[in-house]
Amino acid sequence: MFKNVYDWIDERLDITPIWRDVADHEVPEHVNPAHHFSAFVYCFGGLTFFITVIQILSGMFLTMYYVPDIINAYKSVEYLQTQVAFGQIVRGMHHWGASLVIVMMFLHTLRVFFTGSYKAPREMNWVVGMLIFFVMIGLGLTGYLLPWDNKAYFATKVTLEIANSIPVLGPVMKELLQGGTIVGAETLTRFFAIHVFFLPAVLLILLVGHFIMIRRQGISGPL
Amino acid sequence: MSHQHEEHESSHKPPVRKEMSRRQFLTYTLGGATAFMVAGVTLPMVRFAVDPILRDKGEGAFVKVAEVSKITNEPQEFHFELKQQDGWYLSTANLVAWIRKDESGNIYALSPICKHLGCTVGWNSNSNFPDQYHCPCHGAHYTKEGKQLAVASKPLDEYKVMIKDDWVYLGEIVPNTIVS
Amino acid sequence: MAHNDKSKQEKVVFVGDSRVRRGNGFVTPPDYTAYPGKSEAFIPNFLLKEWMVGVVVLVGFLVLTISEPAPLGFPADPSASVIPMPDWYFLFLYQYLKYPYASGNYVILGTIGIPTVAFGALLLAPFLDTSKERRFYKRPIASALMFLSLASLVYLTNFAWTHYKHELEKAGVEPEHIQREEQALENRLAGLPPAGSEPQAEIAIVDKDDPAMEFYTKATCISCHGADLKGSGGPSLRGIGDKHDKEAILAIIKEGYNGKMPEMYTAAMNAGLTDEDVDHLAEWLAKQKAEAVE
Numbered sequence A: 001m002f003k004n005v006y007d008w009i010d011e012r013l014d015i016t017p018i019w020r021d022v023a024d025h026e027v028p029e030h031v032n033p034a035h036h037f038s039a040f041v042y043c044f045g046g047l048t049f050f051i052t053v054i055q056i057l058s059g060m061f062l063t064m065y066y067v068p069d070i071i072n073a074y075k076s077v078e079y080l081q082t083q084v085a086f087g088q089i090v091r092g093m094h095h096w097g098a099s100l101v102i103v104m105m106f107l108h109t110l111r112v113f114f115t116g117s118y119k120a121p122r123e124m125n126w127v128v129g130m131l132i133f134f135v136m137i138g139l140g141l142t143g144y145l146l147p148w149d150n151k152a153y154f155a156t157k158v159t160l161e162i163a164n165s166i167p168v169l170g171p172v173m174k175e176l177l178q179g180g181t182i183v184g185a186e187t188l189t190r191f192f193a194i195h196v197f198f199l200p201a202v203l204l205i206l207l208v209g210h211f212i213m214i215r216r217q218g219i220s221g222p223l
Numbered sequence B: 001m002s003h004q005h006e007e008h009e010s011s012h013k014p015p016v017r018k019e020m021s022r023r024q025f026l027t028y029t030l031g032g033a034t035a036f037m038v039a040g041v042t043l044p045m046v047r048f049a050v051d052p053i054l055r056d057k058g059e060g061a062f063v064k065v066a067e068v069s070k071i072t073n074e075p076q077e078f079h080f081e082l083k084q085q086d087g088w089y090l091s092t093a094n095l096v097a098w099i100r101k102d103e104s105g106n107i108y109a110l111s112p113i114c115k116h117l118g119c120t121v122g123w124n125s126n127s128n129f130p131d132q133y134h135c136p137c138h139g140a141h142y143t144k145e146g147k148q149l150a151v152a153s154k155p156l157d158e159y160k161v162m163i164k165d166d167w168v169y170l171g172e173i174v175p176n177t178i179v180s
Numbered sequence C: 001m002a003h004n005d006k007s008k009q010e011k012v013v014f015v016g017d018s019r020v021r022r023g024n025g026f027v028t029p030p031d032y033t034a035y036p037g038k039s040e041a042f043i044p045n046f047l048l049k050e051w052m053v054g055v056v057v058l059v060g061f062l063v064l065t066i067s068e069p070a071p072l073g074f075p076a077d078p079s080a081s082v083i084p085m086p087d088w089y090f091l092f093l094y095q096y097l098k099y100p101y102a103s104g105n106y107v108i109l110g111t112i113g114i115p116t117v118a119f120g121a122l123l124l125a126p127f128l129d130t131s132k133e134r135r136f137y138k139r140p141i142a143s144a145l146m147f148l149s150l151a152s153l154v155y156l157t158n159f160a161w162t163h164y165k166h167e168l169e170k171a172g173v174e175p176e177h178i179q180r181e182e183q184a185l186e187n188r189l190a191g192l193p194p195a196g197s198e199p200q201a202e203i204a205i206v207d208k209d210d211p212a213m214e215f216y217t218k219a220t221c222i223s224c225h226g227a228d229l230k231g232s233g234g235p236s237l238r239g240i241g242d243k244h245d246k247e248a249i250l251a252i253i254k255e256g257y258n259g260k261m262p263e264m265y266t267a268a269m270n271a272g273l274t275d276e277d278v279d280h281l282a283e284w285l286a287k288q289k290a291e292a293v294e
Helices: A002-013 A016-024 A037-062 A073-082 A087-114 A123-145 A150-164 A169-178 A185-217 B002-011 B022-049 C004-009 C042-067 C088-096 C104-123 C140-171 C176-189 C212-218 C246-255 C265-270 C275-286
Strands: B063-067 B076-086 B089-101 B107-110 B148-150 B158-164 B167-174
Touching: A016 C042, A037 A087, A037 A185, A037 B022, A037 C042, A073 A087, A087 A123, A087 B022, A087 C042, A087 C088, A087 C140, A123 A150, A123 A185, A123 C088, A123 C104, A150 A169, A150 C088, A150 C176, A169 A185, B022 C042, B063 B076, B063 B089, B089 B167, B107 B167, C088 C104, C088 C140, C212 C275, C246 C265, C246 C275, C265 C275
Parallel strands: none
Antiparallel strands: B063 B167, B076 B089, B089 B107, B107 B158, B158 B167
């Protein structure tokens, strides 16, 4: 039954080579932690992706209760955290996951750097990876404001002041991010839109590029 | 993966005892680990998402509406407020009930929400239909027990009624029990 | 990819009139025979190892999320006095911008100059470090710069964090999310609903015309707790009687509260209030109960 459905689709789309390539490609020994324990450093990239998937899922579920509005944002976060079953865990996943993803990505970057894996022919993948890093930082920055508690509010004010201190462009950038002259209702909706739609879209495109390049070029050789 | 399983099984046909091959073992372990990770990540989230349907609804609270002595055989309109906790938002719903006493003295309260398309019906509001509930939207009308006479397919809903200390208390809205 | 020449000779057959090639169902993946040692297939052999690591990380992660609730402070209030604190991974930037060469007259250098150079260099590392050598000890400049950056990251983050802890200690306050949790716990122990489910209805002032209202103004309570007792710099005093009784309120007036509110007794005396007045004020405040109004 399953096989018939599969064959039917495969005949039309020829999907077998795609997943065969993913499934059957050989992974060399020097990145296999079962052969060399030290090869666990090669796991950080995969773990970053794993946590990213958790972030996307938990974020999707959190928006079922969250409202990006200065009157209701805090109340809805408090409600989902204290009243909804497992709300504490789902918000915890998103909160701690945000930190964990930064940690994992940092370690992954260091691994790539110190094994010199960014060298020719993998320069482009390093650049894409760094862009992913910046997008993640942006996600952390915009997500921090969303619960609309004092900590979020004042940290965001500081961040926007930093943006403000950039000559010429600064004040414009600040006002653009702020959506007005004060940190308030419009700032929150803006940060929400950036956090939930713009940056994740960019992130997904970059991730696809990152993975395609890894498959194309293969993993870097042993040192 | 299914391809390889078959290849494998066909090449091992002669032996009768079926032992798990290394590859199968790996595949099962991989499947188990996958299932664990998927479950570990999504179960809390799914429980989180379906919380509203698993929530204890509680008995709808009763609201003090009118004194028993004021209820007559003729339906009368009563306004009352119901506090609703809607997530983190507490609101007050303004509700209307038409309360009357039937011939044997039973008190019942009808909701004036027309069962056709949800307009608000009124008692004696149209001179063509005396002593009936009439809906201005599409002309649905009902008897004083709430039985539908035209357009609508169901009788008017009623409120749960509780009498305590000479006061009428109204509870949640339930399908009409008087006419059916 | 080494098999390109072979596939060129094969006749390409398309499915119907589409551009989908009728495949033979198998693509030979690139091999790693050039690398020493054993290599193994991605699925299931290698992925299994990767996912063992994943399972361990997931279990640790779930334990963390269950044991440690995500922090949540009090609702944002522009007039509140809070020590601003970015998320931990911005601490280094936050700290670095406090240094003289990154602020004041040099703010351009601080906000644009150095970060652009540092992050730009990181972004373009492959084009700056173009040698063939991959081992980190064979490319001293790149590695030294990275180690230096790492050390400064750790130093700056740690410095900012200890500074923040110190500030908190000096101000005698706890981070808000801890305060909020303690409050929630107190409420739970007292049998009150958690703050979230509480209707946000306004609590009215009890006995508005009491002379205590005048003492309240005179004793300068008004400047922090607001003309309508709703609070401005300090917290709202509406319904304060639910939290403290008369004795406790008197003690707070005389000794201050939580390190945040100074002792106000002297101020009251200087304003010409008598002991009885203060006593009356405390009594009146103790009467400010949420239910008393209805």
